[in-house]
Amino acid sequence: MKHQTLCKKLANQIEKNTKHLIGTKKASKTIKIGADGKPTKKIDLIAEKTAINYLSNKNIQLITEETGLHRFGKPQHTIILDPIDGTYNATNNIPLYSTSIAIADKKLKQIKYGYIKNLNNGDTYKSDGKTSKHNNQKITVSNTQNLKNASISYYGYNKKQRQQKERLNEKVHRIRTLGCISLEMCYVASGKLDAFIDTRGAGSTDIAAASIIIKGAGGKFQPIPQKFPTKHVKKQIKTIATNKTIHKEIQKTINQ
Template sequence: MTDLRRLLEIAEGAVAVAADLVESREPGALHSKGDRDMASDTDIAVERAVREHLAKVTPEIAFLGEEEGARPGEGQLSWVLDPIDGTVNYVHGVPLWGISLGLVDGDRQVAGVLDFPMLGTRYLAADGLGATRNAETIQASKTTELSEAMVMAGDFAVGEDAAEKNRARFALIELLVPRVQRIRMLGTGALHLALVADGSLDAAVMFSNKPWDTSAGAVIAREAGAVVLDLDGSPHDVASSATIALAPGIADELLPLIQQAAGG
């Protein structure tokens, strides 16, 4: 049986290694990953440091990093890392970026740590253990009125087929502007999910699901009581096509609007 409490402690230690490294250096050279997408030297250095750290303490667990791919493991468990979620923010000096480390069992996210060094906040959660921010228990928003809801929209797509992908994002904004209190876009999916988890936001909508961006945040939001779904309304997992985290009180009203925007 997997000891999630122990593995969560290991994950927090690995993220602490990452945070110390990020804070000790400048971004360095930038490496293009396609149209207006990039990784910094620090992204790569952090991923290598965390990969090495986890290989020593959990050699039986596979590892997937955003920048340099996967290392096979012996079992079904996998660590999933985004060394800096919000790299564009990071290289521009905007303090909205963080380190995301999730633990996935098959397709299900079972534990996660999110650390936002410039905000001084660290979020942890694991299946059945609840969710915390800086060691204090957190809970998703109790909002029941869509007109009082603050909704986070995922970042606009860039690169191949960006215009087509962004149709749903524009449609969502058009549908929600007259219905919700405000729409925001922070440039980091991990932070969107963390803020839904602690009740600061009422919903986060991403028409994508990159596991390094969402694996930690999904379990943290879920353990805090948010409804975390795929676009079709099924429970969110690694194979989902979208990432939607909602305060329970507005889920039934908001999900159909999201599906409408997506053309569903």
């Protein structure tokens, strides 16, 4: 099956099986602690079970946020999956939550394909690393050249990270925190935002698909300093993703 077809079918299955939980209290009930060390909510678990069920008769290795590594048949590819990114938004029906699917080689050397779907409004972003598309239209990163005109998305919680944000805050035009990092990275790929910065660190499952979508749109994706992609979903990978032009200035401002 073609990468694109597989991703599309998988995302559609997850969308179908979780739709009744969007905006409901039961969706956010914590079921257990996931493979990534964070709480697994009911909606995450149902989404993940859907994926496992759908992929279990294929020759595929699967890395997923809640239950980690699975091998089905004789794997030729590895799927790195975040079944529901933006769980808080999904359980509250804030219209930014997605399924994020990356396809890598068996040994996890390289990501070959990325597919992200906003499960609220059906928007899709995809890339083979050469061309990136939003709803089948080619996208490119913004041409914003100076931080003072930049609209960026930022995540950072502890004191040091907030100081980094403070330094950026003094330089950029606009800072957002939308609560769905895969979509926020797609917004960088399509020029809706100029940069995405996550100094907390996110799992491979959160950023794998977006990394190739940003690259294919002419942007720069920089995972720091971990091996990426990795099958260890607990590893937190700090990320800077930009339109390339403002990358150095952002790096410099953060590391001051």
